Amino acid sequence: MTRALRPIDLADEHGLSSQAIRNYEAQGVLPPVTRSATGYRQYTPLHAQALRAFLAMRPGHGHQRSVAIMVAAHGDDTDNMFELIDTTHAELLAERGSLAEVTESLAELAGGEATRPMTTGELTVGELAHQLDLHPATLRKWEAAGVLHPQRNPATRYRVYSRSDVTDALIARQLRRGGYLLDQIAEFLVRLREAGDEASLTDLLRTWRTRLERRGEALLAGAAELHRYLRQRAV
Incomplete structure (x- = not known):
């Protein structure tokens, strides 16, 4: 069974606050999150990788476009995801x-x-x-x-x-x-x-x-982490 992660578990890896994780969840940076019987959020290693991908992409794509890329990735909207990525490279x-x-x-x-x-x-x-x-x-x-x-x-x-x-x-x-x-x-x-x-x-x-x-190096780093997220999501 996959071990459930807390907001602080995701936050500590990047020096963030638990509130920042919840904010990213609300923006669509993270895939949908389940809750325990007592109402606590239960993140997984997939959520942790989604966060890594977003934070790695942000220096190259910017905040808003990185959010849009992650939202498209969560929804299997690959056409839109790749179009957003291509737009940044074209710019x-x-x-x-x-x-x-x-x-x-x-x-x-x-x-x-x-x-x-x-x-x-x-x-x-x-x-x-x-x-x-x-x-x-x-x-x-x-x-x-x-x-x-x-x-x-x-x-x-x-x-x-x-x-x-x-x-x-x-x-x-x-x-x-x-x-x-x-x-x-x-x-x-x-x-x-x-x-x-x-x-x-x-x-x-x-x-x-x-x-x-x-910025070019950041795009490479972001692409690598996004690719890891997509492969992990497909398992």
Whole structure:
């Protein structure tokens, strides 16, 4: 007979509280739990493995998606379970592509290639839009979102974009292609400007790459624990 486990038995393994275990049960992280004749919860090694799987997946998939994956796994909804997992991998792949494109764009900017068409050091909204193959309305939308900060020509009041604005626009275009939201891009550009010198910028990109690597490792660890849970559940 399988030995019944108490909430504290599951909690102690991960340094959690018994209340946290009950909360996870309520969210659907754990499969259905039976109760004793006196009303106490009776967990099993299967519940313990479900908790291991959830906690291992959370750094890679995030809390809400990890919950959804476990709920799908408990319900034998493998199509939804794998779709959720694939979504995270697709997002990670897109972000890797964005990092590569941003790194390439910055290298081009450092070499002067991306700004070579500029002759006066400033571009109008139409000229920048043409250079980036975007619609001028897109650049105005980015400005409203805090991504771009063009100055105004004192005489004409037209927008003028400096070399640093062009750099921001190039990076924004790459990140938008990678699926980033405008507020995320604006935040990234703030960090980029704060980095300042080349060494700081290199550190910023290295930190980004390291975060992606750690998330990838977390996905592997989570997949291993989920696989153990599914095999244990099938017995």
